[in-house]
Amino acid sequence: MKLRLKLSRLTLRGLMVSFILNSTFFVLTIFLSGEAKGEKMIKLPKPETKGKVSLEEAINRRSSVRNYSSKPLTLIQLSQILWAAGGKRVDAATEASRTIPSAGALYPLEIFVLAGKVEDLKEGLYQYHHIDHSIELLREDDLRKELSRSAWGQDFLVQAPVDLVVVAEPSRTTGVYGERGERFIQIEVGHLGQNVSLQAEALGLSTCAVGAFDDDGVSKVLGLKKDLIPLYILPLGYRK
Numbered sequence: 001m002k003l004r005l006k007l008s009r010l011t012l013r014g015l016m017v018s019f020i021l022n023s024t025f026f027v028l029t030i031f032l033s034g035e036a037k038g039e040k041m042i043k044l045p046k047p048e049t050k051g052k053v054s055l056e057e058a059i060n061r062r063s064s065v066r067n068y069s070s071k072p073l074t075l076i077q078l079s080q081i082l083w084a085a086g087g088k089r090v091d092a093a094t095e096a097s098r099t100i101p102s103a104g105a106l107y108p109l110e111i112f113v114l115a116g117k118v119e120d121l122k123e124g125l126y127q128y129h130h131i132d133h134s135i136e137l138l139r140e141d142d143l144r145k146e147l148s149r150s151a152w153g154q155d156f157l158v159q160a161p162v163d164l165v166v167v168a169e170p171s172r173t174t175g176v177y178g179e180r181g182e183r184f185i186q187i188e189v190g191h192l193g194q195n196v197s198l199q200a201e202a203l204g205l206s207t208c209a210v211g212a213f214d215d216d217g218v219s220k221v222l223g224l225k226k227d228l229i230p231l232y233i234l235p236l237g238y239r240k
C-alpha cells in the first residue's frame, strides 16, 4: 500500500515536471517565432516556377537600366526576385537546395532590401530570410538617398522603388576554404546578380549591377555588423 502511494506521488511529480517543461518550451517557441516579433516578420507570397517570358527572351532583353519610372513594385514581384536571388527551391528536400549555387553549400551571402515604393509594404530596411521566405523589418526609414550618397551619388538608386544590397559574411566560406574562399564569394555574388537580372526581366522589371560604392558608407547606412561586407547593389524598377 505504502509503495503504491509512493509510486503514485512520484508519477504525479513527474507529470508536474513534464507540464512545466512543456509549457516553458511552448512559451519559448512562441517567443522565438515570428508571431512574437509581430509585424516585423513578413511572410512573402509563394514564388512561381513558371513564367510568361522564356529564359532566352530574358537573356536577350537584359541590359543595365539607370532610369526608372516611379511605378511601385508589388509584393509578389519582390517575393519572386528575392526567391531567385537565393530562396529555397520550391519543394526542395533539403536546406541546401537553393536557387543559387554555393561552394560547399556554405551560403556566405545575405540580402538586404531598401524598400521605397512597394505596394502593401511599409518603406524601410528589411533582411531576407530564405528559410521561411520572409523579410524582417529592421528599420522604418527610406534609406535610398543615403545609399545613393554612399554610391558616389548614383541617383538612379533613389529613383528605383527598391534597392537590394547583397552582403557577405566571408568567414562562412574562408573558414572552410581559406584564401580560396574569397574567390568563391565573388563568384557566388555574380550568380546571384545574374538570377536577379533575369528574373527582373522576366517580370517586366530591370536592374543595374552596382559595384561602385564606399564600403564603409554602405555598411553604416545598413548598420551592418563588422563581419559583413557589402558586395553589390541591385536597384529594381520599371525602365522609363
Ligand SMILES: Cc1cc2nc3c(=O)[nH]c(=O)nc-3n(C[C@H](O)[C@H](O)[C@H](O)COP(=O)(O)O)c2cc1C
Pocket: 062, 063, 064, 065, 066, 154, 208, 209, 210, 211, 212, 213
Ligand atoms: C561588377 C560590376 C559592377 C558594376 N558597377 C556599376 C556601377 O557602379 N554603376 C553603374 O552604373 N553600372 C555598373 N555596372 C554595370 C556595367 O556598367 C554594365 O554592365 C556594362 O556597361 C554593360 O552594359 P549592359 O549591362 O547594359 O550590358 C557594373 C557591372 C558589373 C558586372
